[in-house]
Amino acid sequence: REASVPQFGREQSGPASLPAEDVSTNSNGPKQDSLFDDDPEDLFAEATEEVSLDSPERDVLLSDGPSPAITPITPPTSVITPRIESLTVPVSLQIEEEEGGDSFDIHIAVSDPEKVGEFSGTFWHLRDKQDSSGTSLSVFKQGEFSVKRRFSDFLGLHSKLASKYLHVGYIVPPAPEKSIVGMTKVKVGKEDQSSNEFVEKRRSALERYLMRTVKHPVLLKDPDVLQFLESSELPRAVSTQALSSAGLLRMVNKAADAVNKMTIKMNESDAWFEEKQQQFENLDIQLRKLHASVESLVCHRKELSVNTALFAKSAAMLGNSEDHTALSRALSQLAEVEEKIDQLHQDQANADFYLFSELLGDYVRLITAVKGVFDHRMKTWQKWQDSQMLLQKKREAEAKLQFTNKPDKLQQAKDEIKELEGKVQQGERDFEQISKTIRKEVSRFEKERVKDFKSVIIKYLESLVQTQQQLIKYWEAFLPEAKAIS
């Protein structure tokens, strides 16, 4: 029997739309300098000062008042130079906009993978469409368009974003996991329930990944993201293959990072960071535990479904052997009701699984990204400290050179010191920048997390409502049959 595989967050794919023009005029190289210098050009500079978790203003900002008219954000190519005072109003609008996300968001639907013969690979359709209210982000040329992407393209996108943004403190949403086994089944063309489930799982995961990425106000404007969403052809991302040399290199780097992290002993001057890190540690543990208990719930429900089906068959047999006609019919009806209820149990188990289990899995991976960002901050600090120590040494060396008669060496030393002073300053700036960014990112993350869980819970409750309504239908149909027994 085929269990229906629910498709959450899936929108109906319409007719194929026109391919979009390649929008990005910028190179794909790191563009971060123009986006997050901590001078007045940074839109968010004020934001981090204003909004702390405890600030009373935050509640006002998060209130459900009607969102004021949103001023369009000009694309990154133009330089924004407003004065600081005039930023305060637009900045709070910015945050309001984030909170009431729907008013500006794009919606992305990932649908229907298809196999394209020549490449012996699977392409996923992306359909982007914007809300009627919001062409406020004029980064997009058109209102609605659709492109085809391969799974490796998604991984490539993530890899690029990670290399650009992670080390400056942005929480880049992790890409869905590779599954060699699952994908092989699909490639081979095996059409069965488990491969259908796998496809649906992956489709849903890709959709969630993209939505998270575009919901991020900074990532949304990234040229790689724009290219990914809009251009009809994408250069093949080769280095994302699971067993490629690039992949191995990445693994080695990750391991090296882990070792390094353990040896950094940072003087944490900011209690906020210490606290947050601890909280995320705890959250990580909790989420993993909860992930496990959802799986056990799903198991129980499937067991209930099996036992209900068995009982239904047994009741049907009993009805067959009953020689009182009306009772016999009623028992057969009971058997039918129980069979339908069994189907309900199965659907409910699917809901449990897809909604909660996948969400928890996503968040376990996200927390890893968050922890990574904290680690980068430590590394940035380390770099700064290292430059400082080096500067110190050079200064001492220079002092010693003062007493020798080597004017060239002295000059060289002075030059090196000048350079190092610049480096130290930069290091300090970098550290402060990443700290600021992380604060902002964490607050955004926590808001998004609440939103995600709330929306999943509401979806789940709605599925429970449906189940109860079906139950009522079935039993109401059965009752007159039972009463008809004379």
Place this chain on the structure above:
Amino acid sequence: MMGYLSVSLQPRAVNVDLQTDATLQVDISDALSERDKVKFTVHTKSTLPNFKQSEFSVVRQHEEFIWLHDSFVENEDYAGYIIPPAPPRPDFDASREKLQKLGEGEGSMTKEEFTKMKQELEAEYLAIFKKTVAMHEVFLCRVAAHPVLRKDLNFHVFLEYNQDLSVRGKNKKEKLEDFFKNVVKSADGVLVAGVKDVDDFFEHEKTFLLEYHNRVKDASAKSDRMIRSHKSTHTTALLRILLHHYAYYCTTTAPLRILLFFLKVSELFEKTRKIEARVAADEDLKLADLLKYYLRESQAAKDLLYRRGRALVDYENANKALDKARAKNRDVLQAETSQQLCCHKFEKISESAKQELIDFKTRRVAAFRKNLVELAELELKHAKGNLQLLQSCLSVLKGDT
């Protein structure tokens, strides 16, 4: 932990449709659960002259019920009746074990969790207790409603004699004897069942009962399993997700709105969980117990058919013996008497058996009707209750966001 438990009784759990009349009314008015036995207070109201008083009570234990049942089975005069099935032995072992495990694990959980679990297990214990009381009561009511059995002397002694009946449980030797008796009986039963009956009614009943009994057995086992898994599919896992989130947010100064959201949802799941537990309990009562009861009753009906079959075989054998005696012209009188006895016995059994089996069908149909209707009504009630809770919570939550 459970020293003893006293319960005042709910209205009679009736898996059978019985006409009660004023001449003899029996019920179990009270029950006490002690460490390893249950004491039932059997209360009788009667207008019959046999009894010294018109209303009286005695205390009985499970073994005494079994003694009474067995005395019916062994009584040749009752061979033609469906003997009401004996109530099953009260079995609190599983429940007691769980309570004990809980007590041992007290240190490893929070006080709140412990109290909650304790309440649940105590409720389970109480439910098992109520069920065993109901089953013992039904047995007595069936006897009291039967036109012949109600007059049985042992029954009256059971009801009235206010001392201990000194009925001990069977010792090892007797249990072994029983075992062999059963083996012989089932072998014999197969033989007897193989004999084709002249009477269409009984032939049909034989076929029907055999198949019906097996199907009821299967349905009873499957319904038990289904209800057991229903009990274990709690929403507790999800509750924990929510409570953890809620607790996490208490440690960060999250807006009150968010705390309230999670609090409301976890309250909702508490309530729906209680309803789910009641659904499982009602299914147990209306469906599983019904099937279990008719498993025992159909066995008793089969036993009746066996006795009749046995009598038929004896009658036919006696006929053959008489023919042989007449042919040899030896011990004819003896053979004639024997044949007459067998004939009489067989006819008596057949007559009452026919009525008994017809009554059995009536009772069965009525009981199934009553229970299926009540099951459907309860399922509807709970589903509607659940639905209302969910919908009202959803509207509040959606309104907030």
